[in-house]
Amino acid sequence: xxxxxxxxxxxxxxxxxxxxxxxxxxxxxxxxxxxxxxxxxxxxxxxxxxxxxxxxxxxxxxxxxxxxxxxxxxxxxxxxxxxxxxxxxxxxxxxxxxxxxxxxxxxxxxxxxxx
Amino acid sequence: xxxxxxxxxxxxxxxxxxxxxxxxxxxxxxxxxxxxxxxxxxxxxxxxxxxxxxxxxxxxxxxxxxxxxxxxxxxxxxxxxxxxxxxxxxxxxxxxxxxxxxxxxxxxxxx
Numbered sequence: 001x002x003x004x005x006x007x008x009x010x011x012x013x014x015x016x017x018x019x020x021x022x023x024x025x026x027x028x029x030x031x032x033x034x035x036x037x038x039x040x041x042x043x044x045x046x047x048x049x050x051x052x053x054x055x056x057x058x059x060x061x062x063x064x065x066x067x068x069x070x071x072x073x074x075x076x077x078x079x080x081x082x083x084x085x086x087x088x089x090x091x092x093x094x095x096x097x098x099x100x101x102x103x104x105x106x107x108x109x110x111x112x113x114x115x
Numbered sequence: 116x117x118x119x120x121x122x123x124x125x126x127x128x129x130x131x132x133x134x135x136x137x138x139x140x141x142x143x144x145x146x147x148x149x150x151x152x153x154x155x156x157x158x159x160x161x162x163x164x165x166x167x168x169x170x171x172x173x174x175x176x177x178x179x180x181x182x183x184x185x186x187x188x189x190x191x192x193x194x195x196x197x198x199x200x201x202x203x204x205x206x207x208x209x210x211x212x213x214x215x216x217x218x219x220x221x222x223x224x225x226x
Contacts, residue, residue: 040218042216043158044216045214104148104214106158107157
């Protein structure tokens with residue numbers, strides 16, 4: 001199985017432009033996440049979704065929005081990009097319906113540069 | 116807030132054993148994860164501890180002491196391919212939005 005796919009692999013974006021990062025999983029996981037990873041700061045949660053139709057804010061949500069119309073897809077939108085949003089973005093998913101904390105599995109990432 | 120600390124960098128010799136430490140102070144505790152991340156790639160799951168003690172998986176083992184807020188990842192018989200960053204992550208509570216990461220330890224294995 002493919003697991004989690006992300007598109008694009010990398011992108012250079014002019015400041016002020018909008019962009020949607022795509023994430024699709026085929027594991028039927030109920031929960032999905034968007035993280036950004038910056039040197040020296042580690043992975044930080046942007047937004048998450050417990051299940052289709054619901055979303056929530058993570059640690060660094062400002063400037064980003066998400067939607068979860070179905071189980072498989074969890075796009076991340078930057079409405080008006082700024083240089084501080086230059087980062088590597090990882091999508092992840094987990095099956096959190098179990099009786100214990102469930103493992104998150106990560107997609108390959110999108111490297112975004114905002115100029 | 117949640118605070119998770121691990122060393123920034125470590126170097127070890129091929130064939131040796133290395134221990135990567137992680138200390139945490141979180142609002143609760145529902146489990147601790149270790150991930151491996153090679154440069155330019157996604158984090159991949161290594162281990163999960165929820166009870167005190169040692170969990171062994173082949174060359175990799177992970178230890179947890181909840182009373183001390185402490186974990187370590189032990190890598191035995193180091194191989195060059197083990198050169199990577201190792202991420203410690205703590206889940207303070209159940210459910211989604213529940214994983215907080217340390218900044219990672221970059222391990223370099225030398226011949």
